[in-house]
Amino acid sequence: MGYALVLVRSASLNLEAFARATGTHPDLVRRLVALGTLDADRDAAGELWFAPSQVAVMARVQRLRAGFGLNYAAVGLVTDLLDRIAVLEAALREARRPGR
Amino acid sequence: MPGGPRADRRDFYEILGVPRTATQDDIQRAYRKLARQHHPDVNKDPGAEDRFKEISEAYDVLSDPQTRRRYDAFGPDFRQVPEDVDPEAFRRSRAGAGAAGAGQARGPGGFGGFGTGQGEDLGGINIEDLLGGIFGGRGFGPIRGADQETELELTVEEAFQGGHRSVTLEGPDGRRTLEVRIPAGVTSGQRIRLAGQGGRGSEGAPNGDLYFVVRIAPHPRYRVDGRDLYVDLPLAPWEAALGTSVAVETPRGEMNVKVPAGTSTGKRLRLRHHGLPHPRGGAGHLYAEVRIVVPAKLTDDERRLFKELAEVSSFDPRRR
Numbered sequence: 116m117g118y119a120l121v122l123v124r125s126a127s128l129n130l131e132a133f134a135r136a137t138g139t140h141p142d143l144v145r146r147l148v149a150l151g152t153l154d155a156d157r158d159a160a161g162e163l164w165f166a167p168s169q170v171a172v173m174a175r176v177q178r179l180r181a182g183f184g185l186n187y188a189a190v191g192l193v194t195d196l197l198d199r200i201a202v203l204e205a206a207l208r209e210a211r212r213p214g215r
Numbered sequence: 216m217p218g219g220p221r222a223d224r225r226d227f228y229e230i231l232g233v234p235r236t237a238t239q240d241d242i243q244r245a246y247r248k249l250a251r252q253h254h255p256d257v258n259k260d261p262g263a264e265d266r267f268k269e270i271s272e273a274y275d276v277l278s279d280p281q282t283r284r285r286y287d288a289f290g291p292d293f294r295q296v297p298e299d300v301d302p303e304a305f306r307r308s309r310a311g312a313g314a315a316g317a318g319q320a321r322g323p324g325g326f327g328g329f330g331t332g333q334g335e336d337l338g339g340i341n342i343e344d345l346l347g348g349i350f351g352g353r354g355f356g357p358i359r360g361a362d363q364e365t366e367l368e369l370t371v372e373e374a375f376q377g378g379h380r381s382v383t384l385e386g387p388d389g390r391r392t393l394e395v396r397i398p399a400g401v402t403s404g405q406r407i408r409l410a411g412q413g414g415r416g417s418e419g420a421p422n423g424d425l426y427f428v429v430r431i432a433p434h435p436r437y438r439v440d441g442r443d444l445y446v447d448l449p450l451a452p453w454e455a456a457l458g459t460s461v462a463v464e465t466p467r468g469e470m471n472v473k474v475p476a477g478t479s480t481g482k483r484l485r486l487r488h489h490g491l492p493h494p495r496g497g498a499g500h501l502y503a504e505v506r507i508v509v510p511a512k513l514t515d516d517e518r519r520l521f522k523e524l525a526e527v528s529s530f531d532p533r534r535r
Binding site for chain 2 (some may be wrong): 138140170171174175177178179181182183197205208209
């Protein structure tokens, strides 16, 4: 079994495109940006732009909300904690590395 | 026995780790605890997603007192038993019919592929409905699958050469074997991504990615630090004192190393860029670390010569 090569797209998504890509409502996306759960840039015209990596972040938000019945503020806390754990685990791996 | 539950389908109570007499509260508590442990966003192990779905399925059935009663009465095929069947009559007919009773209810389609990948159906319910219930069916729409992470242990040689490695994982469709391309010069802690091989997306959304976190296995000869390699270089006292040229094993094969005269234990001889390669940039170095070794037993000649040396030499390694 092989695996697909991934093209790294650097193109940002605007609010509409992001909502479509994640199957969510633009209002919900705006709310999550306001809660700081999603990262977005705002251009001069005030429009929100999302890095493609935020699609995966949104999916995680949806899964956590669906899996645990969390509200969106709590999801924000959980995703922050999970990210911090990931950083700590990476540091731990680094520290455990054989060698000097 | 032919009519009993199949071994590959675990009992829902067993899955949640509760006795059949558990209260609804016990069931909910067990589910919440297990869900927190195995949720694919909390547990990045590739097996966690299947376990989570199994737990969710068990909870789905046991949390509703009515479906729980039917599950208790009719077993794993309860969904195929019509609503008005009397449990007692069912048990009697089942005991009489034996294998035929178990086989008749299973139709085509249905549950193929859930977790085990053994082509079993689960009483006519559709896997997508069920997964939708877990991740997609509450107004969430299609959701991309979670990323997964697992460790990949490589030998120094594999990290040096790169290449391909077959890795077998327990996945949503049973065991699957993945061909992983290992880039030459990969180091401990780096992640190799297999796009689309992570958790399954719901309702046609793309799958997550699978990451292999590389760990370089301890090696009998090489110690690894980042891309640098360290090897021991044992020398006889006279080799270290007089200087010599010795063969050192490197991942590229044997290399001749010039040992300068007057080399002591602890000195590192660097073989530039003979460590692990770097895909973009300079390779690491290989360091041969000198360790002076004396013969455990001296021959008469050696003893005589060492004594002679001790008499004529004024060298004192402890003098400051």
